[in-house]
Amino acid sequence: MLIQGVLGWQPVSELPRRSMGLITLPVIRRMAVCGGTHGNELTGVYLVPELERQRREKGDTLWPVPVTTVLSNPRAVKECKRYVNKDLNRCFTSAILSSPVTDTTPYEVQRAQELNSMLGPKGTADATDIICDLHNTTANMGLTVISYSHTNWVIMHIYKYLQARLTDPRTWLLDSTCINCFSSVEKITKVPVRLILLNIPICDAYSLESVAKHGISLEVGPQPHGVVRADIFNVMKEGVNVVLDWIQHFNSGKVIEGAEVDVFMFEKSVDYPRDTETQNPLAVIHPQLQDQDFCLLQRGDPLFLTFSGETVGYDEEEPLHPFFINEAAYYEKGIAFHLARKKTLVIPNIQAKND
């Protein structure tokens, strides 16, 4: 039973629950790693030049495919700010990418169009195969993969592989790039790895990685903006290495076995309770919710603590999973946290074919 993978949304109920047959997909030929899409999310800002240094030292054969390294928003990086005029990672909808550039066009819109020329164009056969866009969050999200399509089998398999490799601390010691990092085992901690899927058709997808045929954001936290933590850096570095390992594995032509995977489907956002006149928040994330990303919220569970000491509870019928809890950059977007529904999906066996 062969099913062509499509970019776009299909109701989960249409997917058969049993393991599917083999799906053949084109080999991966080109990849891009982007850092500094938000100029104050420092892991990517420092990992991109480190990858470039590795390439200068060890040559092009270091990686299984050519890897383009990009500092996405150099002006924001220079100022160590999220953005200069407008959030770059909201500028990649088809509409914005094709809008005419004038004197008043924000810097990030122009940059998005440059990046689209460099790595895309989005939606065409010339687009780069894989983009890994590196991000940090102040939320306690471990390593979270964010993407748009649950039927993009390359992405689903990369996620599955990341989860297997990064949640087993023993594999860290076997990876030579990390052998210098840890002088003893106790500093290696398991990193939870999860996948968030956004229910948006690709033309409306607004983030940088949507330019590629298979785009993922790697979001690692918690890390304050403007800070680079070694433990978070090492997780991200290992994550990128694991993605490259997967590409090598996939391109070798072996059958990569499918499985059931748990994913989180974005459902909606929740804002802080606000003063109706001033719009200032009236409450803070409740201490019992703070740092509990991906827990299960049941009716009555505490969400917010007002400044006058009252608890605001979760009052929905359906239990959902919160994430991006207390992300610094989302205060101005009116988001205290997002909510997701957890689903188990079946991903098929896949195999690379040369065309």
Added chain:
Amino acid sequence: MQTGLLYNAVQTSGHLGRGTVAMSSPCNAACFPRVRRVAIFGGTHGNEMSGITLVNMWMKNGAEVQRNGVLTKPFITNPGAVEKCTRYIDTDLNRAFTPENLSTPSGDGLPYEVQRAKEINQLFGPKGSPDAYDVIFDLHNTTSNMGSTLILESSTDHFNLQMVHYIKKATAPESCAVLLNEHPQLRYATTRSVSKHPVGLEVGPQPQGVLRSNIFESMRMIVKHALDFIELFNSGVEFPTCTVEAFRVHERVDYPRDTNGNITAMVHPRLQDCDWEPLNPGDPMFQTFDGWSIPYAGDGPVYPAFINEAAYYEKQQAFVATRRETLAAAAIRLASE
């Protein structure tokens, strides 16, 4: 401490607090005038959210910070930076209270924070004069894992020493560190320095631009204890001589950098979050981006603080090395009026 020596120390230090007249006393205690005016500053850095939130809350309803006989003024020091949720607009307000800045003539070309410093000096100072506010608490957050920290600028301000001693006892078993910055080169002209008894309250870890409930409550509680102390002092309670364990700023340690000034290593995972723990020569200090360890090579041990503070990358500081010291606090009581 012997009576004679204590009396001598109190007289010759000349430093019961800026602009305070030392009253001679036949008993052991150093006397201080009644505390009449206290300010609580938030938003000196516009992205350090605990102080901003607390001060806004107290400006709307100040009942919690009122104490008998004391004027308590909550105040946002850098509203421009708070509006943009950024540390500062032109220059760091908490470095701006230098004699040069405070005496420079007002004008259009002045950096925002220098103009602001002059205004604050008028409202709550003038710095060094008898008209200055008695006490100012300046509320700050840090991305470093420093817990609750009280920052002092003088080891001979006995009023402040007694206050921090009281606060530490009141917060126990929760710990509250005392950081002393009296270093001739590393000390800086803080916003709170316009007062006679300046105290910095630093609570972390909290990312810039984020409000965490536990950090918020810790800071709120420290302010409460500080105001309780002032109320007790004003009511005539005598605070006997005591000692205060403190960490004295010794030197600033920067990241290794390349010739372009970019950092070439990060705080080592073993040092990260270990504020106030001893760092011995040979202990891992930095980790390069390709995984190599750089050890601490000082003549230690030192006690690092402000480890990996976001705002200090541009100030060339990965952490500040401190040394432990026991400070002696003279007994204090209210001067007879």
